[in-house]
Amino acid sequence: VSRRRPWVGVSFVLVPLVAFTWLLASGLGKDPRALPSELTGRAAPTFVLRELDGARSVALAELRGQVVVLNFWASWCAECRLEHPSLMAAWDRYRDRGVVFLGVDFEDSAGAAAEFQAERGGDWPLLLDPGSRTALDYGVYGVPETFVIAPDGTIAAKRVGPVSYSWLTDRIESALRTGQAA
Amino acid sequence: MRRGAVASWLAVAGPAAVVLAALLWSSLGGPRPSTIEERSQAIATGLRCPVCQNLSVADSPSGLAREMRATISTQLRAGWSPDQIRRYFVQRYGVWVLLAPPQRGLDLLPWLVPAIGLGLGLALWARFLRRRAPAETEGAQ
Numbered sequence: 001v002s003r004r005r006p007w008v009g010v011s012f013v014l015v016p017l018v019a020f021t022w023l024l025a026s027g028l029g030k031d032p033r034a035l036p037s038e039l040t041g042r043a044a045p046t047f048v049l050r051e052l053d054g055a056r057s058v059a060l061a062e063l064r065g066q067v068v069v070l071n072f073w074a075s076w077c078a079e080c081r082l083e084h085p086s087l088m089a090a091w092d093r094y095r096d097r098g099v100v101f102l103g104v105d106f107e108d109s110a111g112a113a114a115e116f117q118a119e120r121g122g123d124w125p126l127l128l129d130p131g132s133r134t135a136l137d138y139g140v141y142g143v144p145e146t147f148v149i150a151p152d153g154t155i156a157a158k159r160v161g162p163v164s165y166s167w168l169t170d171r172i173e174s175a176l177r178t179g180q181a182a
Numbered sequence: 183m184r185r186g187a188v189a190s191w192l193a194v195a196g197p198a199a200v201v202l203a204a205l206l207w208s209s210l211g212g213p214r215p216s217t218i219e220e221r222s223q224a225i226a227t228g229l230r231c232p233v234c235q236n237l238s239v240a241d242s243p244s245g246l247a248r249e250m251r252a253t254i255s256t257q258l259r260a261g262w263s264p265d266q267i268r269r270y271f272v273q274r275y276g277v278w279v280l281l282a283p284p285q286r287g288l289d290l291l292p293w294l295v296p297a298i299g300l301g302l303g304l305a306l307w308a309r310f311l312r313r314r315a316p317a318e319t320e321g322a323q
Contacts, residue, residue: 012306038276107245132249139274140246141232 038139040158044070044149045137049127052110052117058102058125060149067099067175068149069168072135074108075116077143083162088122090168095124099172104129106143148172151179190311198304222255225264229271230279238281 048059060068071087073080091101101124105113113126129135138147146163148171150156156178157171215221226240231247239247239254250271257267271279283289 012302038272038274131252132246133253135246136249136253137274139232139276141275 039147039155042155043153044068044147044155045134047134047137049104049129049134052105052114052126052128056125058127060153063100063149064153065151065179067094067151067172067179068147069099069101069172070104070138070147070149071102071163072104072106072138072140072143072145074106074143075112076108077106079162080144081120083144083146083164084120084122086163086165086168087124089165090172091122091124093169094172097176099176101125102127104134106135106140107132148175150175186315187312190308190315193311194304194308201300218255218258221258221264222251225254225258225267226251228268228281230275230281232275232279 044060046060048057050057069087069090087101095101103122103124103126105126105128110128117123117126127134132140138145141160144162146159146168147155148157148168156175159167215224223240226247227238229239229250231237231239231242231244231250233244233246234242237247239250254267257270262270268280277284277289283292285293
């Protein structure tokens with residue numbers, strides 16, 4: 001009859017328990033809202049989208065050589081209201097320096113979107129995205145989400161959630177610098 | 183071999199065979215999806231809806247999930263394979279978009295742990311039975 005070794009049984013319970021607790025605890029240190037950004041540094045997916053009024057359309061390919069701030073938003077989105085003043089301020093600062101601002105209306109009605117802009121200001125082009133094809137192409141998780149596209153057509157930065165004025169100006173300035181260097 | 187030993191090995195091998203058969207059945211069984219809708223549904227079931235909390239694209243009523251299902255159907259009609267379609271979404275959303283983790287690197291862990299647990303359990307059981315068996319045969323003689 002073999003001798004009983006209690007540590008064998010105890011370690012059978014303790015080791016998985018400690019490993020499992022460590023796994024759960026390591027998850028606590030992570031931001032559950034932090035989402036992976038796959039597209040940064042890659043070529044921005046091209047699109048041709050109609051403006052809200054239906055009169056004109058905007059093609060990303062024609063904006064090569066300029067810094068583009070692409071903002072996915074919706075009139076029903078509370079955080080989009082929060083970030084709107086930052087977008088307005090950045091737009092005012094950069095509109096005469098060749099920086100293009102575009103708003104892509106996400107899962108929204110054109111009427112509500114036009115109302116939002118009339119009410120809150122900002123006169124950068126607002127684009128319709130039928131079938132959310134462009135949002136899918138950009139891997140949009142929800143609104144607001146903002147991309148800064150460098151003059152060479154690659155995605156320089158991406159922000160999930162509302163943007164601040166300083167986030168925008170920092171990213172736009174560095175994208176402008178890469179344009180001058182090229 | 184003594185009868186007790188045979189019985190205890192059967193007690194281990196029997197349930198193990200049942201578990202293996204069930205695993206085989208579940209991986210092979212089930213009708214293969216044939217129509218575009220069924221194939222699209224099958225792919226959507228494995229994709230995470232980006233705007234929801236832990237819902238698949240197939241289960242979510244959100245507008246974006248609806249568009250994703252439409253995109254999958256369009257891609258299937260254009261002759262894309264399920265792997266190509268999954269890659270399209272992974273390139274945009276990252277592996278996060280797959281509800282089942284890919285089977286490589288650290289992501290292998292959730293796939294291996296159940297198998298390791300099963301193996302350990304069977305080993306413990308076998309040990310337990312082997313210890314008990316000689317005691318019983320001694321008692322019988």
